[in-house]
Amino acid sequence: MIAIIDYDAGNIKSVEKALLHLGEEVCVTRDAQTILHAEKVILPGVGAFGDAMNKLNSYGLTDVVKEVATRNIPLLGICLGLQLLFEYSEESEGVEGLGILRGEVVRIPDQEGLKIPHIGWNSLKYPNEGRLFKGIPEESYVYFVHSYYLKAKEKEIVTATTEYSTLIHASVEKGNVFACQFHPEKSSETGLQILRNFVKIGREE
Numbered sequence: 001m002i003a004i005i006d007y008d009a010g011n012i013k014s015v016e017k018a019l020l021h022l023g024e025e026v027c028v029t030r031d032a033q034t035i036l037h038a039e040k041v042i043l044p045g046v047g048a049f050g051d052a053m054n055k056l057n058s059y060g061l062t063d064v065v066k067e068v069a070t071r072n073i074p075l076l077g078i079c080l081g082l083q084l085l086f087e088y089s090e091e092s093e094g095v096e097g098l099g100i101l102r103g104e105v106v107r108i109p110d111q112e113g114l115k116i117p118h119i120g121w122n123s124l125k126y127p128n129e130g131r132l133f134k135g136i137p138e139e140s141y142v143y144f145v146h147s148y149y150l151k152a153k154e155k156e157i158v159t160a161t162t163e164y165s166t167l168i169h170a171s172v173e174k175g176n177v178f179a180c181q182f183h184p185e186k187s188s189e190t191g192l193q194i195l196r197n198f199v200k201i202g203r204e205e
Contacts, residue, residue, distance in 0.1 A: 001025045002199065003038035005065065007055040009080060010046035011183065018185040018192060024199055032064045040199060041068045045080030046145065049105065050092030052080055062098065069100045072176045074201050082150060082172070082179035091148050100177060103152035103169075111165040117147040122162040122170075122182075130159025130173050131201060132180070132194050142170075142180075142187040142194075150181060 002019055004012055006028045019026045019042075027034060035041055043065060045052055056062045068075050077085045086097050089105035097105075108116050121141045126133060144162070150169040152158050160171035160180075171180045178198060184191035 001027055001038050002040045002042065003035045004028045004042045004044060005035060005061060006030045007045075007052070007059050007061055009044065009052050009055060011044045011079065011185070014183075014185045015042060015044050015078065018195055019199070022192065022196055022199065030059050030061060032060065035061075035064055036067060036071065036073070038073065040074040040076070040201070041065075043075065043077045043081035043084065045078065045084065047080055048091060049080065049083055049089035049097070049148070050095040052084055053092070053095050053097065056084070056098075065098055066100060069177055074176050074198065075178065076198050077177075077179035078185070079146065079181060079183055082181050083148065085177065085179055086150065086152075089148055101152065101157065101172065101174060101179075102154055103150055105148045105150055107148050108146075108168075109165050114165050116165075117145060118164045119145050122164060124160040124162055124170060126160055128156060128159050130171060132171060132173065132178055132197050133160060134197050136190055136193055136197075140190045142182040142184065142190055144170075144182045146181060 083105045085100045086103045123139045157172045157174040162170045184194040
């Protein structure tokens with residue numbers, strides 16, 4: 001069973017629908033024991049960094065997500081879910097992130113001719129091999145919606161990048177922790193293959 005963490009942060013239904021399409025058993029929940037006994041866990045999210053951390057704290061989920069990471073349960077952060085895994089974001093000064101991974105989230109620099117938020121399809125490059133991208137060729141397109149982007153401190157965990165005004169760390173993997181700035185659940189067949197690769201982790205190893 002795959003647990004999708006419900007903390008009122010949006011895009012849950014689209015993630016659930018994509019996983020059901022892949023034939024997976026899915027549970028949308030904020031129950032700690034259900035999450036900690038799941039085969040895999042997904043932390044979705046759209047919206048503001050500070051609001052999301054407040055919701056995770058208010059539902060008592062902050063320590064639960066950290067425990068998922070330490071228990072070696074495969075964990076996938078999507079969009080805002082990626083950002084929350086890191087230490088802090090310029091979007092919400094003074095708010096600590098989960099700190100599961102090292103890095104900062106900063107605003108996409110203004111550039112003439114480019115709109116912020118960045119909304120649309122961008123191609124990926126792979127600076128390091130990533131299990132999420134098995135069977136997916138470089139330059140494949142995925143769908144982004146964001147105004148802030150990740151600068152990971154550990155470059156070796158960055159498995160996909162894209163260019164939009166600057167170099168964006170679009171996906172990371174470290175141990176059992178995975179994250180995508182883009183929305184695989186809205187990225188057509190490429191996105192479904194990324195989710196398929198995630199759900200296969202541990203089943204064939």
